[in-house]
Amino acid sequence: MEASDTTAASAARAEAAGVGSDPSADEGRWLNPREREVWLALRHLLWSLQPAVDRQLQRDSGLSGPEYSVLATLSEDPQGMVRSGTAAQMLGWGRSRLSHLLRRMEAKGLIARSCSPDDGRGQDIALTPTGQSVIVAAAPGHVDFVRKVVFDPLTPEQQDALREACHRISTAIESSGSCEPVCEGADSDCGEGPTA
C-alpha cells in the first residue's frame, strides 16, 4: 500500500534525529490510526479516481480529461459559443491553462476561435462539427463510467454523506488561503450536460 506520512512513527524518528520541533506543542500534531486510515483512503481516491476517468475517456474517445471538460462546457451553452474568459471561469481554471489547451484543441479541429466582435480582446470559442460529434459520442460512456465507479458502489445515504464531506472540505480549503485557480470562479449555476 502507499506510504503514509502523517502519523507518529517517523515523527519520533525525526525528533530523535534532533531536527523536529517541540513534540507536545503546537497543534494536534500527528494523525491517530483512525484518522490515518481516513486520510489514506482519501488520498488513494485522489490518486486513482481522476486518472481512471481520464483513462476511460482517452481509451474510449481519444479525449483527455481537460479536453472533455472544454467540449462539454461548450456543448452545454445555448449559443454553442463561449468567451474564453467565461469558459475559464466556468471551469475554474486559469486563463493560461485554457489558452494552451485551446491551441492544441484548435489544431486537432475540435474547436474554433474567433475574435469577439464587441470586445477586441475577447475570443469566442465554438465547437466545430467534429468537436460536436466527438463530445456527443463520448458523453454516454463517460457518464456510464462515473455511474459505475461512483454511484453504483454507494447507497444514496452514502452519496449524500460524501457530498456533505466534500463540501465541508472544499469550504475549508477555500477559507485556508492556499487556492486561486479553482476557487476564484463564480458559484453561479452550471450547465447540466455531460459534465466531466
Next chain:
Amino acid sequence: MEASDTTAASAARAEAAGVGSDPSADEGRWLNPREREVWLALRHLLWSLQPAVDRQLQRDSGLSGPEYSVLATLSEDPQGMVRSGTAAQMLGWGRSRLSHLLRRMEAKGLIARSCSPDDGRGQDIALTPTGQSVIVAAAPGHVDFVRKVVFDPLTPEQQDALREACHRISTAIESSGSCEPVCEGADSDCGEGPTA
C-alpha cells in the same frame, strides 16, 4: 461554479443534434439532479484538495507534493534507504515517474542514489542530511494543514463515512480495469510517518 457534463440538458441537445445514441437504451443514463450535486462536489474536491496540499508544501517548505512523498517514504524506513523499485511500489507509482523525480531530487541534493551491492540492477535511494532536515521541517506544517482542511471540518462520524465511501469507490475503480499505476502496488501495511 464549474461546468457540469453529466446530466440531461446537453444530452437532449446532443440528441437533438442527431448524433446521440438511443436515449432510452443502455444504462441508467444521465445523472439526476441529486446525483449531479454529489458528482460536482466530489469533482470539486478532486480539483482543489491536491493542489491545495501541493501549494502548502511548496509555500512552506519549497517541496512539491511528489517530492514530499518520496522524502516521507524514505524517512519512514528504518534503514533510511530503500530500493528504487520498492519505493515505487510503496508509492503506487511507475518506475519511470520515480526515476525522473529522483533525478531532479538528486540534483537538488535531497536524496542520493547508489548501486545496490547484491543486485547490480538495483538502486538504493537514501536521504541526504539536507533531505532529512527538509522533511523533518516540512512534516509538521503538512500534517497541520491536512488536519485543518480535512479533519477539523468533519465530525468523526463524517470522517468514517468518508473513509467508507472512498474505499468503495477505489475498489470499484480497481475492478473496472482502467488502472495500473496506483492499483498495482502491494496492499501490505504502510509506514506511519508524515504521509503526504
Next chain:
DNA sequence: TCCTCCTGATTGACGCATCAACAACCTTTG
C-alpha cells in the same frame, strides 16, 4: 559456457499545468 528470458531502471518525446512576462485592447480620468 552461451543463449534466452525476465526484471530493474533510465531515457526521450510528448501532453499538460503553472508562473511570470507580455501584447492588445477597453475604460476612466484629467
Next chain:
DNA sequence: CAAAGGTTGTTGATGCGTCAATCAGGAGGA
C-alpha cells in the same frame, strides 16, 4: 483627446507524468 490603469488573452520556461523504447544485470536451460 491623451495618459494611466485594468482586462483579456498569449507566450516561453520549467516542472511533472506517461508511454514506448532501451540498456544493464541476473536466472534458468541446453
